[in-house]
Amino acid sequence: MSVTVKEIATPDRVALKRALISVSDKTGVVEFAAALAAQGVELVSTGGTRKAIADAGVPVIDVSVITGFPEIMDGRVKTLHPKVHGGLLAVRDDPEHAAALAAHGIPTFDLVVIDLYPFEKTVASGAVGQAVIETIDIGGPAMIRASAKNHAYASIVVDPADYAGVLAEIGAHDGATTAAFRRRLAAKAFSRTAAYDAAISRWMTDVVAAEALAANPAAEPETPKWRAFGGELVQAMRYGENPHQPAAFYRSAPSRAGVATARQVQGKALSYNNLNDTDAAYELVAEFPPAAGAAVAIIKHANPCGVGQGGSILEAYHRALACDPVSAFGGIVALNSTLDAEAAARIVEVFTEVIIAPAATDEAIAIVGAKKNLRLLIAGSLPDPREQGLTVKSLAGGLLVQGRDNAVIDDLDLKVVTKRAPTAAELADLKFAWKVVKHVKSNAIVYAKNGATVGIGAGQMSRVDSARIAAWKAADAAKAAGLDGSPTIGSVVASDAFFPFADGLLAAVDAGATAVIQPGGSMRDAEVIAAADEAGLAMIFTGVRHFRH
Template sequence: MTDLYPVRRALLSVSDKTGLVDLGKALAARGVELLSTGGSAKTLRDAGLEVKDVADVTGFPEMMDGRVKTLHPKVHGGLLALRDNDDHIKAMAEHDILGIDLLIVNLYPFETALARGAEYDEMIENIDIGGPAMIRASAKNHGFVTTVVDVEDYDALLAELETNDGQTSYVFRQKLAQIAYARTGAYDAAVSNWMADAIGEAAPRRRAFAGTIKQTLRYGENPHQSAAFYTDGSDRPGVATATQHQGKELSYNNINDTDAAFELVAEFDPAETPAVAIIKHANPCGVAKGATLLEAYKNAFDCDRTSAFGGIVALNQPLDAETAEAIVDIFTEVVIAPGASDEAKAIFAKKKNLRLLTTDGLPNVLEASHTVRQVAGGLLVQNKDAGFISLDDLKVVTKLAPTDEQLKDMLFAWKVAKHVKSNAIVYVKDQATVGVGAGQMSRLDSALIAAAKSKRMADAMGLDQPLSIGSAVASDAFFPFADGLLEAAAAGASCVIQPGGSMRDQEVIDAAEEAGLAMVFTGMRHFRH
């Protein structure tokens, strides 16, 4: 193995023909012999290039609908032979094997078929066999062979050949080999995960995860941590698939918080009413509906104006000019919405550091997907929390039944509590949060914090009583004791929604009766750690 090695013969076999002709012409201009297969060979010939069919090299025609074409010793021997090994050179000569110095391969579009929901049989036909086999062989022999699996590396390849007079360096080949193995790994992960879902295997013995780099981040949660942002290939509307219209690059924390905000606001159907969520450190500091988007924003902002400073704003409808004018009144990190008017974009353009992201829609909060969290020595994998509660699912457990308006506020609070770090307590009045307590070690502390925030905002607004007076309160899990519920009552709550299921449920019900609260059980909890 030497540092620089010449490219004299290339095998090109690609599904994505983007840039293929220009690449072929550039290689041919350098005197590189072109080998190819099927559609790739036709595309190159149609462009006037001289191409040798792989079938002519192997002596075997493509067969079985193209399933067998490159799986042959004359192909893999040409990729795997060590050029500095006398036995390998002798074997090549004895068996008429041509050395292949450059492999250009991209795989059957399995992920594309998966994204459009192709049927089982079509998915099977989109599983590439020869491509991954060649990629792995070529990448293994990166001491001599250059492997290119991504269209975006074509220019880098040509620049490398130009710099080194038709040769590639060992470091360059190493880098492309790593990319190649990551590509086959991601491809196999997509196939295996699809098949697990197709056969109903919820917890397969082995599960692989893969991503494609979207952005190298300045740092992670803190400046001493390196970080990067990868996409998983799905088309779920959100921060990974959004278009950024302005502002500096998103940070690690921006991405995490923006995802939390958009997933929360997607709980509210835009066809029914506008809704806005304001997030700080992955927790909502204000969520509201309104007759207009502007009203929803103002109501969400009035829950906790202090925390909203430097926050993330998510909207369930396209951003309009009036709402944009209100948002720029305070420092906001990111705004994400399923669209924005030209007028709104112009208003935001005056705030250079404000990021505006738009998507093609809202994520489906009931859609089946997985969440993954790393722990020391392993991964925790679970279904995404797509739990949904309707009016029909509620069980009234107190003698006092909630009114229709209270039920609406309770269900609103319940949707918000699903997105608040446990232990979660959420006060809601008139379809707007008026107090949020998050991430505390006891439910009582969360109730106290939410009530304190409600009082502080009322004082700031010059009101005579806390915003929580007459509110509905949601608890993401059952009250283990009556103390948290009693704190909610002291804060002025008039009704409670909680999962139930505690050994002390009756004690809590009795406390609610004595405090004059209406209470319903959902039978479902929403822990969020």
């Protein structure tokens, strides 16, 4: 396909004489239209937008007057017409284009105000099938892209937040827009249609994948040739992981409960690291359904420094804090159920960056409110740890995309591989530890006892080092608390991946662990099992690995 290229000189100033307005979100559009009309701008509009403007007493022309063709097919076809797109795309300084405009009676548009059908909101509402398909906009993206391509002459507005900027621009330039202003609007417009198309692509791909899985559960998932990713700006940040790195936060999946959709009740703006850590904390605590009891996770640098269950949020917090109270300073606290006043009063005694919970009582909000910089996020619900989805990691020149780790221990086929089976108490702690180790950076080791972590080893190059570090930290915490003996004595231990040698297991034995849960699958499984048997340990294989990098 060949493209004809004609060099044209972009005019700096383009006077606004005619505007095309067609929006789903009517916020501020009537006032904006009235202000444009007061400047002498002729208004052309469609459907509900035209009615809203006309009902306000503002002169407006229906687009069908220009096209000579009515809206048809329930409004699916109304602006897909040469007399619209010719006016959007014409290079006005090109004699051939100008002749075509004159020959066919095509008016030009200097300002185009278009948004898109609310596809993302429809998907987030839980709608399916045709209800979603009907919110896939066709004419809107076509007009936006046409206007943005022809930004040498047309200003394209896709966001009500830009209405005031347009009025300020024409007020400062005698009713005209500048080339720089039009370029900024065009860049935003292309980003909007890209994010919109990415949302549609993601939804359609998920639908196709679900149909394929239903037809053949054993089939390998298809890897699409193209993947599209997009998002909407939630927050511009002062910096990223470090002060010299620019950063921003974008929402890409508004249907999943968590930091992207939570309501910030109070506190200063969240930083890049706050958001990363809060996401890690809330995804971890979601492994514990509220019906099974209160659970609290304390996170620092995306790793848990303590997780606990209890009869109340306060009890769960105390048990989580006891694992590593030093690291908990300046951490993130995530709850699986409502933050109450009793727990809030205790949590605020320790310097905490963020608290995130599904809900909070008014009394708890007031207590947290006394700490001006402490952020409180209300998420409304917990994310579903079984939910399918994608995680994305950037590489130099590319993206690594994978399915979310949605393996849940209650769905796994656990296999006892030692002579001794775990006791009921050990099995409960093994399941608890496995839920936690899933959210610890690899290589990961978690010691747990009585529904709480007592030692965590994260991110080491050697699994045996993780086992030893977790035991050392547990012993240090016990000493600081004035306890006799390490809490790892009589604990269970979880390993996110198999023990390649028996040394990692033996380090856990030295720490006092009595039962082990791990994926299995090592070439030396027999050696590891034999070492467990010799030490009198019970060991379970899950058959599932939980690497997290």
